[in-house]
Amino acid sequence: MDQTGERLRILTGVAHIAREALGSSLLNTRTLPRRTLVFLYARISEDPRDRRRGVNRQMSDLRTFSEENGWEVGGEYVENDVSAHSGEERPEYDRLMADAIEAAREPGVRVIVAGYHPSRLWRRRVERAQAIEDLRHAGCWVAFESGGLFNMAKASDRSQLANLGESDTAESEVKSERVARAALERAQEGRANGAVAYGWRRQYECDARGQISGFHDVEDPVQAGVVREIVTRLLAGGSLLGITADLNERGVPSPGAGMQLKRRAVGQNADGSLWNKTSVKKLALRPANVGLRVHQGVEYKAAWPALITDEQYAQLRNLFAERAVVRELPGARKHLLTWGEVATCGPCGSVLRVALKGNASRGRKQPTYVCDASGCVGRNEEALDRYVGRVVGGVLSRPEAAEVFRGDDSAALAALERAEGLKARQEAAADDYADGIITREQLRRITAKLAKQITDAQNEARRLRPAFDLDAFDGLVGPRSAETWEALEVPQQRRVLDGLGLRLRVHPVARRGPGFDQSTIELHWARTGD
Template identity: 30%
Template sequence: MATTKTPAGQRTRAVIYVRISQDRSGAHLGVDRQREDCEDLAERNGWDVVEVYVDNDVSAYSGKPRKDYMRMLADLEDGAATVVIAWHTDRLHRSPTELEKYIDLCDARGVTTHTVQAGHLDLSTPSGRMLARMLGNVARYESEHKGHRVARARMQKAKSGEWGGGIRPFGWGMPTGETRKKVDRKTGEEVEVPVLDMNKAVPEEAAAIETGTDMLLSGGSIRGWVKWLADKGYTTTRANTISHVEARDMLLRPRNAGIAVYRGEEIGTGPWDKLVPEEKFRAVVAVLKDPSRKTTPGAQPKWFGSLIYRCGEPGCTDTVRVTKTGRLQLPSYRCRLQHGGGRRAQLVDDYVEDLIVERLSRPDAADLLLPGPDDIDVAALQMESEQIRRRLTDLAGAFGAGRIDMPQFTEGSDVARAQLDGVNKQLARAATRDPLVPLVGAPDVRKAWKSMGLQERRTVLRELLDVTLHAPRPGRMPDGTYFDYEAIETEWKRRTASQNG
């Protein structure tokens, strides 16, 4: 093997670069073995190793930055060493662009490259550079070929419903009673962990997903479900508090409805347990992705009528919110122009809530319910949805094979996606619940009302009643109190035949 020549008595300064693209165990065993072989090579040649650069679990083909590789280049530019030692050339580069920059640097700084497996690469000669480029092209081919095989395998797994690995999704993973050995990433020691069946639902987590779905479809919010999860003691599968973003993502997973997905596209159904019916899942997606849905991250209203009741002052159309007013600093409803002295918030809310409870306790309350989705054939819609998705897949295949051109592919895809959007909206309508359903026909409407969360009660208010707050009359009212109930104007949005008559 050729060695680097240096003046008599002067030792050759060398650096070692080691890399492994995937470290499944986290134990650094791959890079440690490379380092040992490289150090043996340096010792045989009498070189002084001045630095070892390690990029663990980083692929040269992925395009992600390799921090220690970049640090090595900077040190070589500064003259830190004249020899680079690697286990193989593919540990250094799998990108032709990277290789050319490396060749330029080595040529300018007189740096030679030695590898344990491929020997000496003299990048100062045309033959050495040719060999390096040939080895780089081979490495590039191997990376691309491996990537293609991995992609095919993952798609096959997705189509067959096999679990692709990663963090256990909330809702699935029942213990089978068996265990397996796993290397702890922190300690490097083998530990026994339970084997989980990723197709089997975890009952209590499945029930939580179903509850969140029903809350959204009944007018509730993600924020309300997050609070419910926290109150019930639910955490992520990593034992962390469930955030608003995580909760939203949980409800938007196609897996909840048994739908298999690959690279963002639905490709069929999986063999795992369904947590919710498909029509409910489609409805939740329609609700959460509705552009008109308000998702401001600020504080949620803490009062029943805040930003729903309207100001009744002449010429003012603003909604009202609660501020503390007067000598006693009592919470009162005011608009942004500060109309509304004396609109005591708690008294107004109690009055409006009593109106709603009383109205929904009457025998004809069922007449207020919206027409049900009985005319929607869910099974037929699901079949139509599957046919449209197959058509999209066939269009993509035809375009890839050159049987149709881009305009034909775009036009066909746009039509199919528009049809699919219409089907999904119909499925969503079939699952969305009228927010009045939990109240109408309840044995004790007031008890049912009190059991609802604030956001759900506010949804009922929006659906059922318009409330306008006028300026209250001063002084004592005829009933002996100082609160003017006649200043609260109400109009029912949903009316029965008897009301219309």
Template identity: 25%
Template sequence: MIRAGVYARISSDREGDNLAIGRQLADCEELAARRGWEIVERYVDSDISAYGGKDRPQYQRLLEEIEARLVDAVVVYHADRLHRHPKELEEFIDLCQRTETKLATVSGDLDLSTHEGQLMARITGAVAKKESDDKSRRIRRKHQEIALAGKPSGGGTRPFGYESDHRTARPAEAAIIRECAARALAGDSLRSICMDLNERQVPTVTGARWSPQTLRRMLMSGRISGQRDHHREIVAAAEWDAIISPVETGRLRAKLGDPDRRTNRSARRYLLARLLRCGLCGMPLCARPRADGTRRYVCASGPSGGCGKITIVAEPLESFTVEAVLHRLDSPELAAILNGRPDDAEGAGWQAEIEQATEQLDELAGMWGNKEISRSEYLAAGAAIRKRQEIARKRLAALNRSSVVSDHVGNGAGLRERWAGLTLTRQQQIVAAVIDHLVVAPARVRGSRTFDDSRLSAVWRA
């Protein structure tokens, strides 16, 4: 009995009902029954184009099971359901020849064991690719014409700030957009804005929580200023309501699109990000400004898992921490620790250990791929190598941290004079090289905004 696998694919399933897939499977099963073949597996890739280059997991599984001789034949509705790229077709032909796998199509047989059958498959593939190219070109041209006319592309989820007609501004959401734009231009981080929106339970259009990526896309879109985007470029004035001005959109694009933005933010940035811990629950504190612009670190409740009971004002905390770090740099204890460490030869040794482990993992993967070792042997050996590699990475990271401050040990006063001129990234590196983290205890007087350094416990790096 010939064991057959049925493959079905549909490029677009807008209704989500898989009716076209069902028809393909039914016709393929009928063909297999006429041949007397036993269907042992069905492989379905729904809403995935063979032309666009997206991964097709079920097609890849089909290839693997042909290679493993788990199926003797493949049944498909039409050859273009399998591939629309000549390269894929050639690889499939080679695989079928090597494994003597048969191919049957509802639209007509293709015998890949003969030169004539291979020629017909290549002609069918070339025609399918030409049709896809033509269709893609027509679609691109259509979208370009729509964009140049300032019209919405139509379909899909409505954009935030607008009604379902994609044209009329929704007042409540428009006010949120204006607020977010003003805060971003004033220097608030996208993350802090998102945290504030989520805390206020302002949902996105889909009801999900805000993320910096979602907010950035919205603020950089020309749509909210009544302009039409096409391939990330503004190409025309749009026919829908503007929520902010085109000038504001230009400023937002320049600010949020700046490649150096991560190392060139305004003074509203946070020096101690990732270095503070809640004294009650142990969770990291996050940056969250007040509505009046006061910068704070807080233990956020909700999905982050914090208790929500710790808050501390950022500026006096950061100033105090910097002074503590500069004092630590002048301390005999730190000098003794650094002077007792080996020189750069140790760093070179740990780097060599990391590279050697990487080479061993690559070699091990090749042995498993060639079936020289079993899966259990691969996992056991790989775990030991990765553990050794992780230890080497941690040791190297510790050496790198000490090198950040080695030039400043015993010269805290000199560093204090230059501190304001350092980039925030450089300041963060120095602080993180000296302090592992700070634990912030609850305020003694609830609601007090007076800075109390007794709330702090520093965990210094050894």
């Protein structure tokens, strides 16, 4: 045998020995006892009453599925009334993936993520693709009770799983488009979307066979009364905290009463019957209250009856827009003339605050309005408040005083919107400076100029907006004005002053001695320019 033939024989023998050794190694690896851990996930998109029947059925079938295959359950994860298509958070799904990937790191363990159907695990392409990639790196498997076992380490299995899920995504997207089109049609017709809103009750319409063919919403006398009460009290100067506490103390059920809420506000009880200041504010500011149906930012005329007037709605919007600007909480006000534009120091123009002043050895110190900047002036709080009350009473005793409170709602809102637009321009200028488009000096000049325009727009809105609804103040204008004024709380009295546009400048006293020197109080009416 020549040398070449001998080398071929040796190499052939070596290859045969290597194949036997490799085959023995693979056989031993495949026959090693493996522990299979399965992580079970169940999900239902809609279950507003939280009955959990669907997820319970899914989990029961998944347990049987695991038992039939001889798999050990490593964990169970359930999400009820949670959509996988909308992109909302799924904390149990996140926990499932983390636990499965962690378990796969243990040697000799095969990990399977199991769901009832691919659509229960994933609906969105991006989420499914990310999961497939994560499970591939971890060496996990995916199984479904409805059929299918996929090894994420194999490209063919990954491709099959991705293609299988694509039909679920397409189905969700088609359904979403169909639902969106139907929602737009309902909005254009002014019909409600979903459950009847607080303040109305639903009446169903039936055809000749007695089957429901439609519905319309009518006013609920009790709930509508609560809405009107909240609106009236807010326009009369009531605070959100005060109204909320009163509603809860009286046991008035909130809009969420009797519902099993997915997320409860702080302090909310199990049946959702308590009010909070956020729910009170939202209820008062709903466009639905004036018969408006809003869909994706567009307003449509609603098919249900309005609960309040357009004027009241505009006043409420102005009221809360103003509060956002001045950061004033009406329920926190304890003094009539402190802080703000109503009363200022004559010499320096600063606002007033209250301090205890007087000689303690000759009598107790008295609450006194003083200049906040440097104490230029001071007036006994009780005396100055009494004087203001006499002035207001004299003005309001005349029947024509009602005209003073009438404002221009649309112009006030336009002024506030102009102020917001100017603020946006300020922010854009700051971004331009950060990007090197403008210099520091240009930014300073732009900011200063816009700041003045913003202040002017906000002042114009305050001048134009109506202070409150006169219907909430029975007897404020007319012969009982002084009596009504005295009965008002301090925040309500301040609202009256804002509505009248009364401004006071307090000057230093010209003489010493007892009594209140009203000649040192300069009056100005902002609404009339006098």
